[in-house]
Amino acid sequence: MVATFGLVLIVLGVVRSGRAGWAPLAVGGYIGGAYFFTSSTSFANPAVTIGRTVTDTFAGIRPSSAPAFVAAQLGGGALAVAAIRILYPRVTEAVRTEARV
Numbered sequence: 322m323v324a325t326f327g328l329v330l331i332v333l334g335v336v337r338s339g340r341a342g343w344a345p346l347a348v349g350g351y352i353g354g355a356y357f358f359t360s361s362t363s364f365a366n367p368a369v370t371i372g373r374t375v376t377d378t379f380a381g382i383r384p385s386s387a388p389a390f391v392a393a394q395l396g397g398g399a400l401a402v403a404a405i406r407i408l409y410p411r412v413t414e415a416v417r418t419e420a421r422v
Contacts, residue, residue, distance in 0.1 A: 324355045324365035325397030330404060337409035367391045 331351045335344045355363035364370045364382070370391055374384040382390065 322397035329401035
């Protein structure tokens with residue numbers, strides 16, 4: 322949940338602040354950090370979680386654990402959307418401000 326919350330917050334935050342060009346750098350930096358600070362090694366994406374159920378690595382997960390991971394990721398995404406609506410209530414003003422600078 323933490324990894325997905327942070328990832329969605331980063332993506333929507335850079336877009337809503339009018340700095341979408343920074344998204345690749347922001348996402349790469351976040352994923353690199355989240356790999357180390359989340360116990361799940363940053364299972365922030367349900368597609369990656371499902372893919373990891375068929376791998377035999379130290380970061381793999383059991384197929385029976387995948388539904389709980391996906392549910393947590395969906396919850397984290399929903400919380401991030403709610404947080405973005407509070408932090409950036411009017412996207413058009415932020416984008417207009419960035420365009421003037």
